[in-house]
Amino acid sequence: MKKHVISVLVENQFGVLGRVANLFSARAYNIDSLTVGETEDPGISRMTIVAVGDNNILEQIQKQLNKLIDVIKVRDLTGINLVEREALLVKINSHAASRAEIIQAIDIFKGNVVGIQKDSITTEIFGDSDKIEAFIEFIRPFGIKEMVRSGRIAIAR
């Protein structure tokens, strides 16, 4: 089972997300993450989909994606030279004794503190998935109050 990063260019139109997501669910295929946003052409959006699973089924899904009228281009970015980035927002438990250590970690990970409360620190981190994972692992012992990951965006170099 391999992790696939699929980039899909679609018409920027209502209903497209549902059509794309449906193809995955119709084959009982779980999407790890999905991001959508405008491209340089406001009529076109780019979806970046990360999914893990059987290669044959995924190949089939890509063919099905290509068949959707609102899909302009499908590209499997797996295994090619690409940049991928993800954003993380996380609210970490903290008190006077742990605050310094957490802020130091945020610095090392080149993140920013975006909020501070008596009992918590909220931060943003940006980077590839390994970096995000590493940060989460580091702060986990302090206690994570709330967390959200953006899902990956990717583009060939």
Place this chain on the structure above:
Amino acid sequence: MSKSMTGAEILVDALIKEGTECLFGYPGGVVIPIFDVLYKRQKEIRFILARHEQGAAHMADGYARASGKVGVCLATSGPGATNLVTGIATAHMDSIPVVFITGQVNSALIGTDAFQEANIMGITQSITKHNYLVNDVKDLPRIITEAFHIAATGRPGPVLIDLPVDVSNSTLEDYSYPTEINIRGYKPSVKGHRKQITKAAEFIANSERPVIFAGGGVVISDSYKELRELAEKINAPVTTTLMALGVFPEDHELHMGMPGMHGTKVANFGLMECDLIISIGARFDDRITGDVSKFAPNAKIIHIDIDPASVSKIIKVDVPVVGDAKSVLEELIPIVAKREKNHWNDEVAGWKKEHKMFYRTDDTDEVKPQYVVERLCANLPKDSIIATEVGQNQMWAAQYYEYTYPRQLLTSGGLGTMGFGLPAAIGAQLAFPGRTVIDIAGDGSIQMNIQELATAFVERVPVKVAILNNGYLGMVRQWQDLFWDKNYSGTCLKRQVDCPDICCSPSPTCAPYVPDFVKLAESYNVLGLRCTEADKVDETIQKAMAYDGPVVMEFIVAKEENVFPMVPAGKPINEILDVEI
């Protein structure tokens, strides 16, 4: 030249410009504006009022299957739209070009559980090739052009347009029907890849035991002449799927018959023993492959199909050729080496002699359904169109009628929709008023859209229906007979509340059949004929043929007759059950 028109006027005008002769449908509140325009332009477009939206959908589908043109169907929002769903799915599974138009509630009310609102866009997403919700009247001309284009090109299929009533009522100042289409996400590839075609020719040259496996794609691409040319040049035995019956003459020495669950032994042995399958517009359905892991163990596979998603979906293919079958065959035929007949052709010929289609005539006094189908074939004109319902009737129609033209058999293969045949026959008859059109039906299926007899009568559509009445939901009863200890649960159509709990055979004391099909036909002003004896079968058919109007023939047939040969579901296709002699 442009002019000012309302959405409803644009719709009807566009349909006329697309060459729509017949519009099948049913009215309702939000489509009254459209019906008003239809009323005014009735000289230019014929509206056929079905008695159920599902009937209208199958009529449009039958019209499309028989003629190769796009069928068009109109229904109102909510229940009208949901009643179409089975018809849309039926067309989708068999790649039939139909444009469905549904009314929708006022745009401002969408998503509010408004009166007669259904999210038909969401509901039909997976059963249409594409669907559109029209937000603005200025998009309507483009959407209609695109819908017809998408429905008819590439791998054809149904397209739905959901039209809110306020869009129907609003005015576009500068309407003109678009002449150009440019959909950036839709560019079906027609021409096959030259390298792949060359490779296919090499595989054919290296094959000792080739088989051509022809499917519905041959019908769609209109490539039956090319198919025959290829088959004769390389002397490859041919098998045609249910969806392709008629594309290759059944009396041709290379023809092996239909493959699959109820196919001929010859075709199934041929697929299992060959060393090369040349698949042309067929999608390796599980009714044909049986146990996929044991299917055609020694065969390399060339797969010619316009839809890349069909290729290697079920079976790993050695030479995929994505393109239109006609275009690919035109390129392939000149470069393929002529192949002489060899021991393989002898072997196939031997099977053909040994395994003829067969049914017993000595085990009952009842009329055999296969015999009725044979007699229909003998009595009907050669160019007749045959629609079927679903079940045993459909399989006997496939096995015992001899098809000589593409588009001669109209049958719901992919979805297997009971109730398809009668409305499809009506649609086909409207496309070909001069030909004989018949629905070969089961007594169960026919009741699913029997109301369309009214449509047949009032529109003077002289379709003939031949009900093979076995008193059972025969195909399901057959499975219960063979694999479920003869527990005829929920399959006896004569069963009444006072019947014994356990009953696995019909008897003379059974309650009479409900409904009385002859009386029912008469109540629709349709001629009803009942036939209970084998030697009256011809007479009944001739009477029906001589009658200038719709006819229902009811043949009381052997109640527990089974369809053979049969490959039990999930078995390899050379493990075949057959008639016990």
